Amino acid sequence: MAEIRLVNIVKKFDEDTVVNNLNLTIEDGSFTVIVGPSGCGKSTTLRMIAGLETPTSGEIWIGDDCVTNLEPGKRNIAMVFQNYALYPTMTVRKNIEFGLVNKKVPKAERESLIQEISDIVGLTDHLDKKPHQLSGGQRQRVALARAMVKKPKVFILDEPLSNLDAKLRGQMRRELIQLHKRLGTTFVYVTHDQVEAMSMGDQIILLDKGVTQQMDSPMNMYHDPNNVFTAEFIGTPPMNILDRVHLNTVLPTLFENVKYVGFKPEHAEIIGETEERRTDHVVLQSEILTTETLGAETIYTVSNVAGMMNVKSFDNRIMESNVVQIAIPYEKLYFFDEQKERIRFSEKDSAVSQQPKPVIVGGV
Amino acid sequence: MAEIRLVNIVKKFDEDTVVNNLNLTIEDGSFTVIVGPSGCGKSTTLRMIAGLETPTSGEIWIGDDCVTNLEPGKRNIAMVFQNYALYPTMTVRKNIEFGLVNKKVPKAERESLIQEISDIVGLTDHLDKKPHQLSGGQRQRVALARAMVKKPKVFILDEPLSNLDAKLRGQMRRELIQLHKRLGTTFVYVTHDQVEAMSMGDQIILLDKGVTQQMDSPMNMYHDPNNVFTAEFIGTPPMNILDRVHLNTVLPTLFENVKYVGFKPEHAEIIGETEERRTDHVVLQSEILTTETLGAETIYTVSNVAGMMNVKSFDNRIMESNVVQIAIPYEKLYFFDEQKERIRFSEKDSAVSQQPKPVIVGGV
Amino acid sequence: NNQEGTGAKNNKASADSGRTEITYWYAYGDKIGENNENLVKMFNDSQDKVLVKAEFQGGYGDLHSKTQAAFAAKNAPEVTLNEIASMGVFARSGMTENLTPFIENDSDVNLEDFNPGLMGNSYVDGNIYGLPYLRSTPILYMNVSMLKEAGLDPAGPKNWKEFEKYLRALTVEGKSVGMSMPVSIWYFEAFVGAGGGDMLAAGDSEVTFNGTAGVEALEFWKHLAEEGILKILSGDEAAAQATQDFANGRSAMMFTSTANLTHNLAIAEENGFELNTAFMPSNKISGVPTGGANLVMTAGLSHEKQQAAWEFIKWMTAKEQTIYASKYTGYLPSRLSAIDSEEMQSLYKKIPQYKVAVDQLQYGKARPMAQAYPEISTILADEITRSLLEPDLSPKEALDKAAKLANPLLQ
Amino acid sequence: MKKNPIWKFVNGIGMLLLICIFAMPFVWMISTSFKTLGETMTFPPKWIPNQLLWENFSKAWNSGPFLKYLMNSTIVSVGILILQFATIIPAAYAFARYRFKGSNFFFGVTMVTLMIPSQLIFLPVFLQMSSWGLLDTLWALILPFASSAFGIFLLRQSFKQVPEELLEAARLDQASEWKIIMKIMVPMAKPVLITFGMFSFIAHWNDYFWPLVMTTTDASRTLPLGITKLREVDGGVAWNILMAGNLILVIPILFIFFFAQRQIIRAFVYTGVK
């Protein structure tokens, strides 16, 4: 069993608290993605799991063993580094073999392992090249192969795709998902790219400033954010968060404790300026600032009384005018309190249920 | 007027023909994006426009001047490089000022220009820092400011965003679009990321191996690709291109000259294994290999008789089984000939109109 | 690379002031340097025909190298010094001027007045090429306090036998040794001379240091060294080390040049012991090499320059200047009249140690002047050192080997 | 990783030992320079002289025209440095950035120079200097070192690492090649230039052989020659005064070194001397 548990982990660099009382459970066999903005402590957390940093306090458990003070080489963990950290002086074969030699695996067995692994990652033809002779994607595969060949209990990957271009990134992402399926080992994957997090993880852990913001499945993360931070982090573009004060004319009867109102860009609809008013929607008269056409969908950046916001639309009709109305159904609104925590109302729409009639705010 | 015309441009490095008889017109004031796979000659083309490379043959016109042999400094072009190429030993102010000093702009005028530009790009507080003290986004802005301050006729940008992380990239993308709007100057923008190309350009030029594949608006590029190359390049994920031979059972009555059939991932629908057959659709029994949940949409990689393909779905229901059927409406199919060129039939769907009944191909 | 005319630079310089300007190069700094500078100044003040510029050029080795290079570049000084063993090289390669005509045509110079013991190296192939200037001879320095302690006569040993006796008496296991002696060809020459031998055969046709006198000398050294009563020092710093041993009372005696007397007196005083000097110990006969340098004139000068240079050389070697230099540096006075002068005599009375060297000069011998002698010296020194360090290598073998290597160089 | 007190102690002792081994001779030098002649000869050696004999310094200083030596040394070292910068910067730039016919040949010539000791070549140079009438002038000390193969080698290496885009950006900014060199290349190579400059300065400041050969009068002699004059005495060496003289020679360099020390590591990290 290779469940990973972090218990009350604190990590300080000098006086800087980088990770603050973190508690995590990463399930055995899961593909867990740690995500968060740059500098939030993702790598530090990962490196503590791997044993490359020692926590200031707290305990790390892998399966039934407390590994807090165990050497990295003894933890049975493999790591893929952001820039792969391949040994530049060794051939691909030597790179993959290196860990095995340390483990005193006999030569014949090493050979067959290398053969097997390099088949899996498609490197068989490149075994005698050195890293600098490989393309970005190939290097990435070497890094993976080097990790895989050790048959570790846990795979740790620190932004392994961030150096690749978009196309290759997409491809490698799919390959990693398949790899995880095939191996069934625990994967801990760090990224600051929420698209990557969403598309890859069974479980996502969202960190900010060394504190867990939410730990959940991708779908819950997306549809049911716990707080403004999560809501603003997940989604392309993310949820629009509006300050309640700007909405007083449109939604005058909100509960007192609601401080922020959010909606997802794809839940807003753009309706012509002259189109009729809708009753169960918040309608905002807006000006389109930019239009990004992504093929199947289009993202509009609009400006209105509540500020700038994004609207995502899946039909590609061309707007005749820059001045439009956007309409968001009440049932698609999210509410947050002063601490930016989500307010969940027991019955759907109860926050705005007392609202008899929507009001359109004029002007742009 | 700053229309840019490339006339029969050929560029060889030694014996390597990198750009082959290229003809382009970049309209004055347009935001033109040159896109294409790595190594296709985008940068080379750009550098010829800027004067950093001399074409082997052909002519380059900017407005009414033939600039083919003019020195780069004299072309009134500003360039933003992939890694910004900021002068690392100079402060932000000096970086911006450098070109002006070379042009012998008087001190007072320089001061006011720097003030003005740094206001626009939001660098006023950082003028006395050196590049290494700035974040990626700030550096990018310095590079822009340095280009803008020269008030050039043409802006040339070579993958200016590829070093930024996803979040920042999205933000800078929008800023660039707005900047273009404000300045009204010609922008020539190079990227290998089609998402960037689609979302930013008025006009997209798709290159491959130094040859123009298609020069069109983003919408046309997406909805009306001229050939397989374009179809496979544009879109996330791009169009699925199937070999006709695998479809013989499903679409036995295609015109002879049709060699490839394509459909867009979002045009396929996933229907349960047991769901009834649809008549005006191609239906393929498939196995789901991976599922990438991106929030609003989900991308499935499926495998079937015609190979691997992507399906994009906007509803987020969870599949009960990995074995499904995918259905693509006939009207959403694209056809290509042996040379991978698009075959456009005068009347919609005529290619399959003779098809009396769809056939479901069995087995996975 | 031939020597028509002299350095253009010097001729030009002489034109304006009315005085003939000449350059004089000397070796060594400190007291010796000051002495040179002072004398030149005095000379310049004493007359208004010739103006001499004195320039320091390092040790003798450096001085020689640079003189040669300058000569090749037609830039040589008009007057310079030759270490006496190098007189031959410079003269025979045509770098220095034969002074005989100048002496013959000049009634002011009385050759008889030069100490004959110092004149040996002035003659090259029968002609005079240089006049003795700062000259020395090795003498024996003794720590009288230690001698007295050991019950020895402070006057010092006369011959090799007594020398050995002194050494043995002065050696105290773990505390001091009779003498520390660098392997120096100069001292070897003294020992060979004492045995009645020569380093080179007449006409420099072959080496003779491997003759009986030479072998005997080296055997004596080796014997003393093996007894542990003579500490042999080798290497470039051997001389400095010997001085240090002597200064610290780790050795009771040492050989060194007369020129070091002032320095050593100061050290003796500071370290609180009495110092005396004596002749080099004799064997069959007495015979000591001399050392130091002769004043020489560069070859190929214009007549005017030659005259100026001659004037300068003559003045520098005159009685008064000889006295001055000797008193200032401790080097030997090269003129008999200087020795007899009141000034010198009163000095000798005050510091009798000075007189020893002068007296010893009666046994003075010329140093060999073959062109290859510097190289032969290195070869010989190497072999002597080897013989002293390796118990099995007999002196005869070592000297024969050196002779075998050296003889070809003489052809 | 773990800070074991015993390890810390051993570490400290080791470092102390290192400092002793490398700095002790200087302490010795300083100590000797204050001793009397007698004290320099005592055994066992004395670390602290009975009294500080400052006059050793004035004796050393007054043993020759030391002010003149000091000036000559400064002029020569600085002059060489300036000329070297003037010649190696353009040459290194050309070798690093241009492809031209014969560039390999010229670079080869440069590298050959690197391996020639001055003891091998001084004679012809001496004759040449003499025929130009430059012998015994400071020019004879400066001109032969007006360029440096090692400098070109180092600088070329570091110029090569400046990304091409930077030059292109400057060209688009209408900068001349000269301006590119001075405003972009040189500032970027600053650590290398400082390091090279320091080594060059030290080498020529300390050089003994070349001035020995090329000068014949005090008017053009440099400090190291002045110092050795203290040693070229026929008789015993006055170590105390000699060391005082050496200290005079060393102090300016020591000063420069502590100013430049940081740059050196940086320089080598940047160029990655390879």
Place this chain on the structure above:
Amino acid sequence: MTLANSNEMINRKREPSALSALNWVAVRPYMMVFPAIIVFTLFFLYPIGYMIYLSFFDWNFVSPDKDYVGFSNFTALLQDAKFQQVLRNTFVYSFATVSLTISISLLLALWLNKKGAMYGFVQGAIFSPHIISLVSISMLWIWIMDTDYGLLNWFLNLFGISNIPWLTNPKTSLLSLIIVAVWKGIGYYTLIFIAGLQSIPKDIYEAAALDDTSKVRTFFKLTLPMLSPTLFFLTIIGLIGSFQVFETISIMTKGGPINSTNTIVYYIYENGFRFFKIGYASTAGVILLFIVGVFTILYFKLLSRKVHYQS
């Protein structure tokens, strides 16, 4: 816009005719390398040529005639037992100096490559001998290595080791010079090694730690190969430098005792300027040049290719 106008004016004025612009571009690199090349030609190449020329003559350097002797200088020199010893000394000195300096300073670099004021100070301290003139250093060490009065023996005596005649015994004299050279060179080498170590990416060490690699194996399999460019740069610079050793010998031993510390440059100087055998000296010079040349070519052509693991 006035700005644009004034620019255009300036541009037009400065614009050279196409032809001369082309020529200038072609000539420019030559103009840039010429000052340096002229210096090298005048002061290095010409003298070298002259030296090679002289190696075919018997000449005492002032006499008007040079006797052409063909290759006899070469044959004589190569058969000369003293010269053979000189070559042997040179090789022993060079290889011992370089290998000792490199191995010691590599160890020191591994040890001292840490942050902290103390480490910086020690780095500075061990570098300090490099900044002091060889003349001063030689004089200092003569004294330190004095058999009876030297600091070194005094120190060794404290450990009950009896006096060693460092510079005065042919068995130890070359070793003594090697010690001085190593002492002087270590700081410089260490600094360069530290720089080399710092440019090794940290993460490959972390990767190795995760691969459960022992310290020794990490050093030999990762650190050493990564340092190889530095290593070879230092080796070649060190070898060339040590072939050229002169000052220490000239001041400390004059090649002795018994020729035991005579190395090639000193031999050349001694023959040329003490013994007036210019032809012989020049011949030795040519041989030195040949040896150094072989090493340099080896470096640039063979080793550099193997050692450089990138590009």
